[in-house]
Amino acid sequence: MKRLSPLLLALCLFTSCQLLQKAPTTDTTDTSDHQDHGKEGPCGSQPCSEPGAGELIDLYESDMEDDLMIEKSFKIVAHIVQNPSTPSDLDKATVVAAINELNRNFAGAHISFDLQSNVSNTSSIHYLSAIRSDQQFEKTITDPLDVDNTINLYLVQTNSLLAGYTPVLAEDFKDYVNLDLNRIFISHKAIKQPATVAHEFGHFFNLQHTFGNSPLEASTTERLDGSNCQQAGDFICDTPPDPNGQQDCCDCSYLGTTQPTNVEFNPLTNNFMSYYKYCCRTAFTPGQLRAVKMAALEYRGYLN
Numbered sequence: 001m002k003r004l005s006p007l008l009l010a011l012c013l014f015t016s017c018q019l020l021q022k023a024p025t026t027d028t029t030d031t032s033d034h035q036d037h038g039k040e041g042p043c044g045s046q047p048c049s050e051p052g053a054g055e056l057i058d059l060y061e062s063d064m065e066d067d068l069m070i071e072k073s074f075k076i077v078a079h080i081v082q083n084p085s086t087p088s089d090l091d092k093a094t095v096v097a098a099i100n101e102l103n104r105n106f107a108g109a110h111i112s113f114d115l116q117s118n119v120s121n122t123s124s125i126h127y128l129s130a131i132r133s134d135q136q137f138e139k140t141i142t143d144p145l146d147v148d149n150t151i152n153l154y155l156v157q158t159n160s161l162l163a164g165y166t167p168v169l170a171e172d173f174k175d176y177v178n179l180d181l182n183r184i185f186i187s188h189k190a191i192k193q194p195a196t197v198a199h200e201f202g203h204f205f206n207l208q209h210t211f212g213n214s215p216l217e218a219s220t221t222e223r224l225d226g227s228n229c230q231q232a233g234d235f236i237c238d239t240p241p242d243p244n245g246q247q248d249c250c251d252c253s254y255l256g257t258t259q260p261t262n263v264e265f266n267p268l269t270n271n272f273m274s275y276y277k278y279c280c281r282t283a284f285t286p287g288q289l290r291a292v293k294m295a296a297l298e299y300r301g302y303l304n
C-alpha cells in the first residue's frame, strides 16, 4: 500500500489553504493502474465550498430543460510543455485523438470541443506537481500562452502520481466570466487516458466527485435511499452514494470497504467522476451530463 509522500502531503496542505482563502482550487487524479483510496491516496479532489454547494444545488434544481438541447461548442487550444531534460514523445496527433474521444464523452450534454490547429510547444523545467503547487510557476508558463475566450489545455510532464488538475473556484461561480481561469492541466501520460481527460473537463463544468467532498472510505453523507441525493455527494441523484471503496483488480466490480460498514453501497465503478481505476471509468450518468450542460450555460457561457 502506498503512503502519502511528503510532497503530496505538502500539496494537500497547500490546496486546503487555497480552499479556505477562496482562491482557485485544484484537483488531482491518479491514473496509475492501482487504486488510491482514502488517506493512502493522493491529495484528490478539491470540492466546492458550502456556499458553492448551495449554488450548485440551486442550479441543478432550476428549470433549464428547454436550453439543455442547445448545441454548445467550446474552443480548445493545446499547449505542449516539455521538460528539456526528459522530453516525451507527445505529439499533436495524440492530442487530436484525445479531443475526439472527449467529444464522444460529452455528446450527451450536446457539448462539443473544437481543437484549434495551432498546438503550441514550449519548455519548462517544472513538472506538473511543482506547477500546481506554485501559482508563480503556473503564471510564468501560462501568461505568454493563454488564449482568451478559449479553454487552454496545458500538457505537462509529471514526476509524481499527479495526472491532472483543473483550477476551479470553490464558490461564486458566476465570477468565472471576470477571471482568467480557463485552464486545464493534464500530464503527457494522462492525455492518453480518456477517463482522466473526461474527469478534468467534468470539473471544468463544476462536476464534483461521486464520493462527495472527502475521498476517505465510506465518508459520504449521501443516503442509500436517495432521500438527500440533491444535497449530498455530488448533488446529482442518478449517481448513487460512493464510498470510494475497494475494487476487483480485473473485472472492475465493487468489493466493499476496507472496514465493515452498516451500509451496503453499490457505487458506479464506471463513473468518470469517481476514483475507481481509470481503465474502468467509461461514462457520465444522464444526471451528470445535464449538470455539465447547466454549468456550461450558466457559468461558462462567456466562452465561445
Ligand SMILES: [Zn+2]
Pocket: 027, 028, 029, 044, 045, 199, 203, 209
Ligand atoms: Zn477530480
